[in-house]
Structures are given as structure tokens and as C-alpha cells.
Amino acid sequence: MTHEPPLHPSASRRGELTLLGLSTAILVLVAIHLAWPILAPLVFSLFVIALVWPLQLALQSRIPRLLGVVVTVLVVTVTIAVIGTLLTWGFSRAARWLIADAARFQAMYLQATEWFEGHGFAVAGLFGDVFTPGRMLSAAQKVGVWLQVILSFSAVTLVFTILGLLEVNLAAAKLRALPNVARAEALARAARDTAAKLQTYMLVRTAMSLITGALVAGFAALVGLPLAVEWGVIAFALNYIPFIGPFVATVIPTLFAISQFGSWETPLAVFAGFNVIQFVVGSYLEPRIAGNALSISPFIVLLAVFLWSFLWGLPGAFIGVPIVIAILTTCEQFEGSRWVARLLAGPGAGKE
Incomplete structure (x- = not known):
């Protein structure tokens, strides 16, 4: 009868620390998910403040600070409204086209149903209740709830942004007053x-989005x-929105092309062409224009998009990459965490 040697105390200790770390990470993610009504607007407001602070700094050197905050917030609001209006206009135009061409879709649906049923697939019962009045009412209610969430999210973000812009100088002064000068300087950097x-x-x-839209x-x-x-x-x-946005912008017009053209060649060409555009712009032009300053592992970018989408939904898909940029930039400033930034950086990081 053989006896396995007991584990070394240090190995046992490492196992306990690993388990503790995993448990802590899971609990933190659960807390972030549950607290998203407050945390997500807060993170978005910090992101907005980081973007518009040069404008706010230029304004408050010429006009009163409070008036500068008002102008800055108006600029942000108008910019977001313009992008949202363009997106709504594009989808509404496509929806009106689809409604006007409803007869074609009905004929295609009947033809596809006959084909599937002729090959032993009962799809009529599967999709027959999709467009019932109850389903339509439920969809309308979900849209209403979604709009309420967007409005409340925007209102909280706006409040955080205004208060944050007013307190940036105060926060910087408090940071400089920390007793640990080296740590204060690292945090400021x-x-x-x-x-x-x-x-x-x-x-x-923005530049890549303009190029992608034009192409x-x-x-x-x-x-x-x-x-x-x-x-x-x-x-x-x-x-x-990395990955998810280009995917939706490719699939929807491809499905639209299937309904408009009688052959499969054109929809396939649309799908292939749009994917080539997204790949060339996103994987070739963007890394070369952004340079090493934003070099992040593509795997980490993809993980950030899907992880924060899972935690915070669509807002998380947008803010996931900026959160990673902020974390890695902070890790670079401290010797104990610098290895994290180097490990998760892209292949071109650190090269001149």
C-alpha cells in the first residue's frame, strides 16, 4: 500500500491563495453587475470627462468655470444626439422600406415554409405565433422599458459629468497633497x-468609423x-462598438440583400465585401494609425467587449475597451503591476 507524500506547505498556501483570488474575482464581477445602474453611469461620466477636459480647460481660461461646464456638456449632448439621430434615421429608413415591401417578404416566407415542410421540417408551428398581437404588444412594452432605461442612464451620467467637471481641479489638488509623493505622482501620471x-x-x-461608413x-x-x-x-x-457593432452592420444589410435579389451571388458578395472592409479598416488601418500607444492584445479586446457586454449590456460593449485602456495605463505606472500591462499589450507594444 502506497502513501502519497503530503503537500508542501508553500504549495498548499498557493492553492489557497489561488482559490481565494478566484472567489474574490467572481464576487467582484457579481457586485459590478448588480451595481450597474450606478457604476455604469459613473464610469461613462469619467470617460466623458477624460475626453472633453481639454475643451473644458480651454473654456474656463476664458469664461467662468460654471459657464464652461455648461458649454462642454452642451457639446457632448449635441454630439451624442447627432450620432443617435443618424443611427435612428438609418434604421427607420430601412424599416420603412421593409414595411413597404412586406408582400415580397410574405411570399418568401411562404416559399421557404413550403420548402422546409417538403423536406420534413415543420416550421409553420415554430414561427406561427411570432407575429401574434400578444407578441407584438410584449415587444412594444420591452421597447418602452428600454427607452426608460436609456433616459434614466443618460440623466444619471449627465449629473455625474457636471459634478465631475466642477471637481477635477479639487481632485487634482487632493492628489498632490497625499503624503506619499511618489504614489501621488504615479497616480497623476x-x-x-x-x-x-x-x-x-x-x-x-471616429476616423475609422467615417472611413468604414464611406466604404x-x-x-x-x-x-x-x-x-x-x-x-x-x-x-x-x-x-x-468593437466587434459587435461591425457584425450587426454586416449581417443586417446582408439579410436585406437576400430579400432584394433573386440570386445568392449578390448577397454573398455583399457579405464578403462588407467583411473585407471591416477587416481592412479595423485590423490593418486602425492599428497603424493608433500606434503603440493603444496597443492591446486582440484577445483582451475581444474578452473586454464580451465580458462588459455580459455585465452591463450594450453600454458595456462600448465602454469595455476604454476600461481596459485605463487599467493597463495605471498598471504601467507601478513597478509591482507593470508586468500586467506588458503581458496584455499587443504585439507592437514597446517597439520604437
Whole structure:
């Protein structure tokens, strides 16, 4: 009978610490998910403050600080309203086109149903109750709840942003007054570098969104897809959400193309062309324009998008990458955590 040697105390201790770390991480993620009505607007407000602080700084050097905050908030509100209006316009135009062409969709649905049932698949019972009055009423109620959530989220974010803009100078003064001078300087550098990187990130993202929208509209017009401008506008607005936005901006016009063209070649060309555009702009142009300052592992970007989407929904999909940028930039400022930033950086990080 053999006896296994007992575990070394240090190995047992490492196992306990690992288990404790995993449990803590899970509890923190659960807390972040449950507290999203407060945490998500707070994080968004910090993100907005980082982006607009140069504008606020320039304004408050010429006009009273409170008036500068009002102007800055108005600029942010108008910018978000313009992007939201463009997205709503694009989808509403596509929806009106689909409603006007409802007879074609009904004929396609009946044809597809006959084909599936002829091959032994009973789809009529599966989809027969999708457009019942009860389902339509439930969908309308969900849209109403979603709009209420957006309004409340925007209101809380606006309040946090206004208060934050008014207290940036006070927070900087408190940071400089910390007794540990080295740590205070590291935190100040982390804040400045994070703000600069987030500004670069949004400038690059905006430029790439404009290029993507123009290319999508041009390609859609080239292949004869109706609503070419609308698809370009939708691609521009959704490109601000990594991975998920481009995917939606590719799939929806492809499905639309299937309903408009009698053959499969054109929808396939639309799908392939849009994917090529998204790949070239997102995977080739954007990394070269952004440079090493925003170099993050593509795996970490994808993980951030889906993790924060799971925690906070659509707002999390948008803010996930900026959160990673802020975390890695802060880790770079401290010797004990610098290895994290180097480990999760992209392949070009650290190269001149």
C-alpha cells in the first residue's frame, strides 16, 4: 500500500491563495453587475470627462468655470444626439422600406415554409405565433422599458459629468497633497496618460468609423443594394462598438440583400465585401494609425467587449475597451503591476 507524500506547505498556501483570488474575482464581477445602474453611469461620466477636459480647460481660461461646464456638456449632448439621430434615421429608413415591401417578404416566407415542410421540417408551428398581437404588444412594452432605461442612464451620467467637471481641479489638488509623493505622482501620471490615450482612442475610432461608413456606402451603391447611404450611416454609428457593432452592420444589410435579389451571388458578395472592409479598416488601418500607444492584445479586446457586454449590456460593449485602456495605463505606472500591462499589450507594444 502506497502513501502519497503530503503537500508542501508553500504549495498548499498557493492553492489557497489561488482559490481565494478566484472567489474574490467572481464576487467582484457579481457586485459590478448588480451595481450597474450606478457604476455604469459613473464610469461613462469619467470617460466623458477624460475626453472633453481639454475643451473644458480651454473654456474656463476664458469664461467662468460654471459657464464652461455648461458649454462642454452642451457639446457632448449635441454630439451624442447627432450620432443617435443618424443611427435612428438609418434604421427607420430601412424599416420603412421593409414595411413597404412586406408582400415580397410574405411570399418568401411562404416559399421557404413550403420548402422546409417538403423536406420534413415543420416550421409553420415554430414561427406561427411570432407575429401574434400578444407578441407584438410584449415587444412594444420591452421597447418602452428600454427607452426608460436609456433616459434614466443618460440623466444619471449627465449629473455625474457636471459634478465631475466642477471637481477635477479639487481632485487634482487632493492628489498632490497625499503624503506619499511618489504614489501621488504615479497616480497623476496615470490619470493624464489615461485621458490622453482615451482621447486618441476616440479620435482614431471616429476616423475609422467615417472611413468604414464611406466604404460601406460606396460598395453598397456599387453592387446595387438599395439604401446605400443608410447602410453607410449605420456602419459609421455602430463601428464605435468593437466587434459587435461591425457584425450587426454586416449581417443586417446582408439579410436585406437576400430579400432584394433573386440570386445568392449578390448577397454573398455583399457579405464578403462588407467583411473585407471591416477587416481592412479595423485590423490593418486602425492599428497603424493608433500606434503603440493603444496597443492591446486582440484577445483582451475581444474578452473586454464580451465580458462588459455580459455585465452591463450594450453600454458595456462600448465602454469595455476604454476600461481596459485605463487599467493597463495605471498598471504601467507601478513597478509591482507593470508586468500586467506588458503581458496584455499587443504585439507592437514597446517597439520604437
